[in-house]
Amino acid sequence: MMAPPRSRRLRLLESLRRTINEMLHERVHRAASAKGHGAPVNTSTIYTSAAREAPELLDQLLFVHQKVDQELGEAKEATPPAQLADPDRRAMLSAVRAAVNRTRASLEQ
Numbered sequence: 001m002m003a004p005p006r007s008r009r010l011r012l013l014e015s016l017r018r019t020i021n022e023m024l025h026e027r028v029h030r031a032a033s034a035k036g037h038g039a040p041v042n043t044s045t046i047y048t049s050a051a052r053e054a055p056e057l058l059d060q061l062l063f064v065h066q067k068v069d070q071e072l073g074e075a076k077e078a079t080p081p082a083q084l085a086d087p088d089r090r091a092m093l094s095a096v097r098a099a100v101n102r103t104r105a106s107l108e109q
Contacts, residue, residue: 007071009071010068010071010072013064013067013068013071014068014099014103016064017064017065017068017096017099017100017103018100018103018104020057020060020061020064021061021096021097021100023057024050024054024057024058024061025039025046027050027053027054027057028040028046028049028050028053028054031052031053032049043090043093043094043097044090046093047089047090047093050093051089058089059080059081059082061093061096062081062084062089062092062093062096063078063080063081065092065095065096065099066078066079066081066092068099
């Protein structure tokens with residue numbers, strides 16, 4: 001069974017999510033390198049570093065992710081990321097990372 005075609009808006013939001021995700025990971029990697037550390041690999045460490053080094057980018061990423069969920073009919077309203085508790089923000093970053101990986105895999109086919 002084929003998946004229904006994705007709207008132009010959904011494709012744009014997914015692309016924006018991938019781009020912001022890459023920018024965030026690059027900032028986290030640069031910050032870790034500047035401190036003489038290796039790049040963090042698990043979501044919790046990435047989240048902690050992102051919240052410290054690039055909070056505005058993290059908020060943008062989480063907001064765009066909520067918009068993607070809305071477009072897919074999985075969420076009703078976007079909650080401003082600053083109003084979310086840390087566990088919810090970490091879980092959302094984990095969902096972002098998984099979604100970006102799935103989208104990347106589907107684009108490579």
